[in-house]
Amino acid sequence: MVKSIMIVGVGGQGTLLASRIIGNALIKKGVDVKVSEVHGMSQRGGSVVTYVRFGETSADKVYSPVINRGEADIIIAFEQLEAARYVSFLKKGGKMIVSTQTIDPMPVITGNAAYPADIIAKIKSAGIDITAVDALELAVKAGSAKASNVVLIGVLASFAVMSDEAWIEEIEECVPPKFVELNKKAFYLGKESI
Amino acid sequence: MLGNEAVARGLYEAGVTVVSSYPGTPSTEITEFSANYDEIYAEWAPNEKVAAEVAFGASVAGGRSFFGMKHVGLNVAADPLYTMSYTGVNGGIVMAVADDPGMHSSQNEQDSRHHAIAAKVPMLEPSDSAECLSFTKTAYELSEQFDTPVIIRLSTRVSHSQSLCELSDRVNIPNKPYIKNVAKYVMMPAMAKGRHVFVEERTNKLREYAETSPLNCTIYNSTKVGVITSGAAYCYAAEALGNTVSYLKLGIVNPLPEKLILDFAAKCDKIYVIEELDGIIEEHCKALGIKVIGKELFGLIGELSQEIIAEKILGKTFDSVNFTEDIPVRPPVMCAGCPHRGVFYCLSINKIRVSGDIGCYTLGASAPLSSVDTTLCMGASVSGLHGMNKADPEGSSKTVAVIGDSTFMHSGITGLVNIAYNQSNSTVIVLDNSITGMTGHQQNPSTGVNLKGDVTAAVNIESLCKAIGIKRVRVVDPYNLKETDLAIFEELAAPEPSVIIARRPCALLKYVKHKPALVINDCKGCKMCLKLGCPAISNKDGKxxxxxVQCVGCGICTEVCRFGCINKADGGVN
Structure with missing residues (x-):
């Protein structure tokens, strides 16, 4: 079976780094992996999506790099509105991890649209298995608001099959040396929050 | 590795020595990764035409060379490419062009295969990173074997997806000897006539090659349904249809084989052609008299996906939960602290018409600034402004062009030469943020640093403008709204061409020091600051x-707040 993890958020939140950490950690498991990103204009504060697809066993070949509606096993949402936007990509029985952070999009800032209330409760009442974490607060606790991506990887680690060591190894490889300790702390704060 | 990184690895392994490109999403990283190899000389050229000509020169001198670009970049490089097809190569020439189906970061959705057909050069299309690497290496062999430039066609999902690759060592290929050959390399009519005959013969040979090349492969699973496909579309088809159908996966998309396709079609009852954008393979099949189903199901617009294919061919529907309320869209916005914001704010409040260009500052078109009136292609802001002012001289006092520093280097200068030469009363604003922003911070000829990170000569934009005949040139700080507003007012009023350089480095550059975040105390609710369209400022219950987290303390909001409510966190004035 091919498994699909979707990472959604707002350009600038560090979703790309999160998808690379997850992708690289999976490659080391010896399975086929595809990670798909979009660069350029959407990175400027727009809605961003990255896809990680991988084989459960080394016999599973991943063809498509993208995830469609009803296909994601796990969605990690860095922001509540983005969780709502992409909930339809979750497979039946899939799991959603959401950071409780909210970032107003420009139509809300300019007063042309309203930010929906109680998004997490509404997603939950639709029967979705959703875990909400204040990743921003935990990241600040770890030393930087920018580490909320690694907090969310910590949350993912509490559900997935990979060992903590494997995750930490990837974090060490993917972040600049002077931020490794901070990010390790962020990872464990995320993991222990569940 | 990323598809683009795999192309760069292919360049390294193929013994390439010269790489020249202009950045463009989704192609940029090929050249950035190439620069990591000490054995490769890699550079950012001012535009794609220059890059193509650099690669041509390197080839004539005997080295293997490369130039890369996004799809619209190939329009700029088309002039050298179409004649390079005639001259052929000495050292191999490969170029990569990255299409953007779905227009994630582009101004149109053109299909680069048309360029390969029109220029009569072979085009290979990899479907994943492993093929990006191996096809790039094969492309050099084909280039030298058939005496032709070879195009690698990429797309967003191939360029920007990571998948597994097997690496090999570099083959160090000595430069081919330089031999003066006027009949081959000097394309004046007498010689070009001879070379055109060569080009047509070469296409026939390439078509023969395509019949048996391992780049085109067949996978027989079923005699009922056959799928002819290529590139990313193959991945979607294989995902959706698995081993229930047979595949003809075309790695060479120009020229297309005939016998191979006819044989495949003869072995399957029903043939689908699955390709993104235009129906080029489909038309070819139809011309061969094969009944195929393609664009009538999949259309000509946007990206394909396994979902679309499964739905159209298998009638499969997807079960998912939808969020039932309206979800506000989240369009991209100029970053907090973006130096472009100050200029667009001044243009917006003065209701100035704006001839726009390609870059982050295209976002000046979005609400609430809603400032940009036109965006066409690289450099068109400057030339377009001249046209507007010639057609409507009275409008020239309320119309400007805006163009970034990199886009100005790319193709804004020639438009400005035209303004100076043909004298329109035009005001051009160069938004100089000292970097190529949108594509992810590439250096350019005005930044004083090259691709490898070395300090180099920098174009002085003020001197350049003066040298070409613009007498009124002034520099402003776009964080200073008063200064910027005054400059726009005065230059629009001046009865001659003028250039305003709004200079401040991109707020995302590592060397730019951010100030502490500002705070709003005792907000009167006038909403003036919300008109800046700053993502760090939002409206909570009328305040x-x-x-x-987002605010970088740029302070332009303190200039628009009439009540002095926005200050430093410690209470001091910003």
Missing amino acids: AVIDS
Whole structure:
């Protein structure tokens, strides 16, 4: 079976780094992996999506790099509105991890649209298995608001099959040396929050 | 590795020595990764035409060379490419062009295969990173074997997806000897006539090659349904249809084989052609008299996906939960602290018409600034402004062009030469943020640093403008709204061409020091600051609040707040 993890958020939140950490950690498991990103204009504060697809066993070949509606096993949402936007990509029985952070999009800032209330409760009442974490607060606790991506990887680690060591190894490889300790702390704060 | 990184690895392994490109999403990283190899000389050229000509020169001198670009970049490089097809190569020439189906970061959705057909050069299309690497290496062999430039066609999902690759060592290929050959390399009519005959013969040979090349492969699973496909579309088809159908996967998309396709079609009852954008393979099949189903199901617009294919061919529907309320869209916005914001704010409040260009500052078209009136292609802001002012001289006092520093280097200068030469009363604003922003911070000829990170000569934009005949040139700080506003007012009023350089480095550059976040106390609710379209300022129950995570303390909101409510966190004035 091919498994699909979707990472959604707002350009600038560090979703790309999160998808690379997850992708690289999976490659080391010896399975086929595809990670798909979009660069350029959407990175400027727009809605961003990255896809990680991988084989459960080394016999599973991943063809498509993208995830469609009803296909994601796990969605990690860095922001509540983005969780709502992409909930339809979750497979039946899939799991959603959401950071409780909210970032107003420009139509809300300019007063042309309203930010929906109680998004997490509404997603939950639709029967979705959703875990909400204040990743921003935990990241600040770890030393930087920018580490909320690694907090969310910590949350993912509490559900997935990979060992903590494997995750930490990837974090060490993917972040600049002077931020490794901070990010390790962020990872464990995320993991222990569940 | 990323598809683009795999192309760069292919360049390294193929013994390439010269790489020249202009950045463009989704192609940029090929050249950035190439620069990591000490054995490769890699550079950012001012535009794609220059890059193509650099690669041509390197080839004539005997080295293997490369130039890369996004799809619209190939329009700029088309002039050298179409004649390079005639001259052929000495050292191999490969170029990569990255299409953007779905227009994630582009101004149109053109299909680069048309260029390969029109220029009569072979085009290979990899479907994943492993093929990006191996096809790039094969492309050099084909280039030298058939005496032709070879195009690698990429797309967003191939360029920007990571998948597994097997690496090999570099083959160090000595430069081919330089031999003066006027009949081959000097394309004046007498010689070009001879070379055109060569080009047509070469296409026939390439078509023969395509019949048996391992780049085109067949996978027989079923005699009922056959799928002819290529590139990313193959991945979607294989995902959706698995081993229930047979595949003809075309790695060479120009020229297309005939016998191979006819044989495949003869072995399957029903043939689908699955390709993104235009129906080029489909038309070819139809011309061969094969009944195929393609664009009538999949259309000509946007990206394909396994979902679309499964739905159209298998009638499969997807079960998912939808969020039932309206979800506000989240369009991209100029970053907090973006130096472009100050200029667009001044243009917006003065209701100035704006001839726009390609870059982050295209976002000046979005609400609430809603400032940009036109965006066409690289450099068109400057030339277009001249046209507007010639057609409507009275409008020239309320119309400007805006163009970034990199786009100005790319193709804005020639438009400005035209303004100076043909004298329109035009005001051009160069938004100089000292970097190529949108594509992810590439250096350019005005930044004083090259691709490898070495300090180099920098184009002085003020001197350049003066040298070409613009007498009124002034520099402003776009964080200073008063100064910027005055400059726009005065230059629009001046009865001659003028250039305003709004200079401040991109707020995302590592060397730019951010100030502490600002705070709003005792907000009167006038909403003036919300007109800046700053993502760090939002409206909570009628009062403006600043998000301390996003705010970089640029302070332009303090200039628009009439009540002095926006200040430093310690209470001091910014």
